[in-house]
Amino acid sequence: MEKLLNIFEKNKTIYLNFLKEFIQIDTQTIGHGIKGGNEINGQIYLENLFKELEASEIIKEPLDDNILKIALKNYNEGNLGHNNENRYNLTAKFKGKQDRTLIFNGHVDTMPFGNLEDWKYNPFEGKIVNELIYGLGSTDMKGGLMAAIMAIKLFRDAELELPCNVIINAVVDEEGGGNGSIVSAINGIKGDSVIVCEPSDNKILTAHMGFVFFKIKVKGVALHSAEKWKGVNAIEKAIYLIDAINELEKKWILTYKHPLLPPPTINVGVVKGGSAGSTVPDYCEFDVCIHYIPGKMSFEQVTEEFKNKITERAQGDEFLKNNVPEMEIYQMGNGFEIDSENQFVKYIKEISSVYDKNIKISGGTAGNDARIFSNIAKIPTVILGPGLLKDCHTVNEKLDIGEYYKYIVTYANIILKF
Numbered sequence: 001m002e003k004l005l006n007i008f009e010k011n012k013t014i015y016l017n018f019l020k021e022f023i024q025i026d027t028q029t030i031g032h033g034i035k036g037g038n039e040i041n042g043q044i045y046l047e048n049l050f051k052e053l054e055a056s057e058i059i060k061e062p063l064d065d066n067i068l069k070i071a072l073k074n075y076n077e078g079n080l081g082h083n084n085e086n087r088y089n090l091t092a093k094f095k096g097k098q099d100r101t102l103i104f105n106g107h108v109d110t111m112p113f114g115n116l117e118d119w120k121y122n123p124f125e126g127k128i129v130n131e132l133i134y135g136l137g138s139t140d141m142k143g144g145l146m147a148a149i150m151a152i153k154l155f156r157d158a159e160l161e162l163p164c165n166v167i168i169n170a171v172v173d174e175e176g177g178g179n180g181s182i183v184s185a186i187n188g189i190k191g192d193s194v195i196v197c198e199p200s201d202n203k204i205l206t207a208h209m210g211f212v213f214f215k216i217k218v219k220g221v222a223l224h225s226a227e228k229w230k231g232v233n234a235i236e237k238a239i240y241l242i243d244a245i246n247e248l249e250k251k252w253i254l255t256y257k258h259p260l261l262p263p264p265t266i267n268v269g270v271v272k273g274g275s276a277g278s279t280v281p282d283y284c285e286f287d288v289c290i291h292y293i294p295g296k297m298s299f300e301q302v303t304e305e306f307k308n309k310i311t312e313r314a315q316g317d318e319f320l321k322n323n324v325p326e327m328e329i330y331q332m333g334n335g336f337e338i339d340s341e342n343q344f345v346k347y348i349k350e351i352s353s354v355y356d357k358n359i360k361i362s363g364g365t366a367g368n369d370a371r372i373f374s375n376i377a378k379i380p381t382v383i384l385g386p387g388l389l390k391d392c393h394t395v396n397e398k399l400d401i402g403e404y405y406k407y408i409v410t411y412a413n414i415i416l417k418f
Helices: 002-023 039-052 065-075 138-157 179-186 225-230 234-255 299-315 343-352 370-375 401-416
Strands: 057-062 088-094 098-107 132-134 164-171 193-196 203-208 210-219 265-273 283-292 326-333 360-364 381-383 398-400
Touching: 002 039, 002 132, 002 138, 002 401, 039 057, 039 088, 039 138, 039 164, 057 179, 065 179, 088 179, 098 138, 098 179, 098 401, 132 138, 132 401, 138 164, 138 398, 138 401, 164 179, 179 370, 193 370, 203 343, 203 370, 210 234, 210 299, 234 265, 234 283, 234 299, 283 299, 299 326, 343 381, 343 401, 370 381, 398 401
Parallel strands: 098 164, 098 193, 193 381, 203 360
Antiparallel strands: 057 088, 088 164, 132 398, 203 381, 210 283, 210 326, 265 283
């Protein structure tokens, strides 16, 4: 490890520049992947980098709804109907001495940057200020993915053979529900263990919440607001239904507990309805995200209870019982959990403690692709990467450069002793 550390100190600014270049590439997903994504820009960059690092094999794996249908049928995973044009995973294989394989998974896509005027620095600049690198995807999760790639480069720069086989699985459409990793898992990606390089808040994450996104469509009867009582206000009916959803959330909070995870939540994140203040709205829709606890709650149970609650509340309203709200699921992902006593978890704890003596095993609130490798590919998996959840999906996204450096070295040490 001493030689690797010496080379790292010599070359770390070069490794930082690779992250900066990666941030400068637009890989935004559009409409949660439904309308497509710009990941191909990043995949072209990574393919050239993998070739420079002398990958033994580079595989392009297109998104395919036929594959996703298999996952949907067998595992309740997969989000159909996305625009998959020019969207493919890139999997690079690096041959090592021993016939053991460690997979690093990371997604290339980012959320949209939103309102450019809200950003302190250009989201595609990779601006470095006070030991922080700013930019879209810096934390979520170009930093983690590039740290894993730089761990490979560190071995190459030190002219050391990899002790084990290493796979970099750079996937697309994670922000759309994980379609990229689902395709890799159904296609049969093989390995002994997986590290998902998502930001883990200086912890080793061995669990995360399951999630379901619902769109609820509510009808009303429109007319001039001067005679409001003759119409049916769809927005008010939506509020009536949202009150029932809040009741269900309270029931779940009191019923379900987990040692590593917070209670289940139901969040109303988007409400759309009406056309003018002078018109009684005849339509309202709202989007809901449910996060639920793995093991103690299931996708089937959560969706059934949610739908029943909406239907039950509608039956108590004279208008809604004859105009039942439409409910559709537009994104979903199961929960994830691995036993903290698993040998791979213990190994990761041992190596990570070298660079962070206080690192703890915990759970993550946000869902990610760990569930796919654990539940579908049946490979022991942990979530371990640079960055904080609070810096994800936000303007002025940033990553501590020291964190990025720490994880290059941590990943290299994990490879060295795997």
